[in-house]
Amino acid sequence: MAQSNVKRDPRSFLRLEYDRLVSEDLDWRIRILASSSGPWTIVSGKKVLMLCSNNYLNLTNHPKVKRAALEAIEKFGAGSGSVRPIAGTMQAHVELEKALAKYKRTESSLVYSTGFAANAGLIPQLAGEGDLIISDELNHGSIIDGVRLSRAERTVYKHRDAEDLKRVLDEAELKSYKQILIVTDGVFSMDGDIAPADDIVKLAAQHGAMTYIDDAHGDGVLGEAGRGITSHFRIEGKVDVEMGTFSKAFGVVGGYIAGSADLVNYALNKSRTWLLSGSHPASVVASCKAAIDVVEHEPEHLKALWENTRYFKAGLGNLGFDAGASETPITPVIVGQSSTARKMSEMLFDENVFALPIVFPMVALDKARIRTIMNSGHSKADLDFALQAFGKTGKALGVI
């Protein structure tokens, strides 16, 4: 057998790569929670104010959401025992999908194990050879991976730039693509800014393109009763695929798509992440359904979230921080260099505030930041506590 000269060492490359990440300060150092994720949480052995969880409405601790899980376990057991298409679709899954479609005001919906699985499983099925996918340049990694799995041609348009999207669509008219898919985050997870979804659906209609919006950070946060980006822009029924997750404002876990019955029938027959992966335990889907019910019927959580958001953003501004162009409860505190952001996060933790740095390559080299996310369960005193810690550490590091 002919042997190449390449020396392979299947074990040491793991260590070498890890060592590189550590030496470049790019490795994740995982902090461990010893209590539920709430406005205050026990992290690495101490009680800290939580500013980096996506549990926007504090539903992970809501009694109705927790009780639903306990009752479902009693009735349906701990696990589902199968993938959805074989023996893993329980009454609880179907009830959630009905409730979700009603809440999103769409004909139908389909629940995936996670939002990541929805994007990675469905996007490559919606566009293949001879098609084109057009993506916002700052889309979430799960969209990027979904796009990479497709055989379609792909291109990006400038972040949130409808004019640039129009340019790309005009150019696409010169070729004979069978399908064109436009895909964007609704709310961008690093900056908290919102996609111009109203312009996007107009342009898509003019060019016969399909629209796919990932509403992971709009669900439970934007629009009437937190119905998300289509409610925010009053474009209900005009987005072909509304994708979202239960892992953020709904406080549980699970991805979904909502749209026409045709979309759902297509997706469930085509998405390998849905067909070939075990379904949620009934406790998970029962909690998700309870969370939708709470969001719809207890408006106080959403109101508190937005009051806290306005209060905190104003407080950061008064202190002299650059809080970016966010329009949502995701509030980046831009500090400049990666090393400053990392140091500030550590100093905040010493002040009992838990907020993580976001650094290059996730954001530009000089735009490193501490990303904060509001929670409806924070009191004004909590936010003042956080602002004081930001003021103290920001001054110490020369950020303000």
Ligand SMILES: Cc1ncc(COP(=O)(O)O)c(C=O)c1O
């Ligand atoms: C914009 C966006 N899309 C998708 C996902 C993935 O959702 P899930 O946590 O349900 O996998 C996330 C979560 O990080 C996200 O921020």
